[in-house]
Amino acid sequence: MKLITHKPYIIFWVLIPIMLIYGFSLGDSTLDINIYDTYFVTPKLQLWYALSHLFAIYGILYWIIINFNRKTNNFLTSTHLIITITGLILLLIISPIFGIESVSLSKNYDRGNIIIIAEFVITFIILLAQILFVVNLVLSLFRKAPAK
Numbered sequence: 334m335k336l337i338t339h340k341p342y343i344i345f346w347v348l349i350p351i352m353l354i355y356g357f358s359l360g361d362s363t364l365d366i367n368i369y370d371t372y373f374v375t376p377k378l379q380l381w382y383a384l385s386h387l388f389a390i391y392g393i394l395y396w397i398i399i400n401f402n403r404k405t406n407n408f409l410t411s412t413h414l415i416i417t418i419t420g421l422i423l424l425l426i427i428s429p430i431f432g433i434e435s436v437s438l439s440k441n442y443d444r445g446n447i448i449i450i451a452e453f454v455i456t457f458i459i460l461l462a463q464i465l466f467v468v469n470l471v472l473s474l475f476r477k478a479p480a481k
Contacts, residue, residue: 356381
């Protein structure tokens, strides 16, 4: 727990190569999103690139905050880290188990759409956790530096 609260940037930086290796292992697989008459197709590798860049930015910002002797809120830091990593792990587990390769949002609800709704809920919770990061960043800038 001390690593999460005192050096969260290490966790983010360790996850970057893991996510890139997983992204490369996906090959040419794509994420297909069908919303009524519109069809979006994106390579999953690009999604993992984007996530690894985001984690690099988080790591750099946490590193800057800690090296400029600013104090982060331990609860917000650990909550942000745990929700983000747990949510990504859940998303990695749900899609391959249920074999969802295509997202189709229509009025017909079946088992596949329920799984897709669960994935959207998990994604929404992960996005809410990113707000905790911004709040933690702003609070740490206005907090007094801890006494040595």
